Amino acid sequence: MREDAAAKGRRLLTEGRLVVERVDGRIIEATCRGDTAAVYRLGFGREAEWWCECPALGRCSHLVALQLVVAHKARDGGWAPLEDPTPRPPPAARSRGRGVSPP
Numbered sequence: 001m002r003e004d005a006a007a008k009g010r011r012l013l014t015e016g017r018l019v020v021e022r023v024d025g026r027i028i029e030a031t032c033r034g035d036t037a038a039v040y041r042l043g044f045g046r047e048a049e050w051w052c053e054c055p056a057l058g059r060c061s062h063l064v065a066l067q068l069v070v071a072h073k074a075r076d077g078g079w080a081p082l083e084d085p086t087p088r089p090p091p092a093a094r095s096r097g098r099g100v101s102p103p
Contacts, residue, residue: 009064032062
């Protein structure tokens with residue numbers, strides 16, 4: 001049976017594959033190692049948008065893992081909640097026409 005993005009995101013997080021590298025105001029940057037051992041950059045940007053550099057279309061498992069961490073920290077009062085849960089491509093990927101499309 002194929003794993004959906006939500007289940008895979010929880011698994012990636014449980015396996016310790018997500019590393020939050022920077023939290024600066026409303027900017028979050030992280031890396032996540034996928035099942036193929038590729039490491040993807042992802043985060044939440046200045047323009048209030050989620051992004052991931054992986055080739056997946058829609059909400060990928062890497063973003064699910066990061067959003068779970070952000071939601072947990074927001075509930076605990078560690079980070080402010082972020083408004084827009086819609087993933088968008090990073091600025092560099094947008095210029096190449098590659099990235100994450102909304103679900």
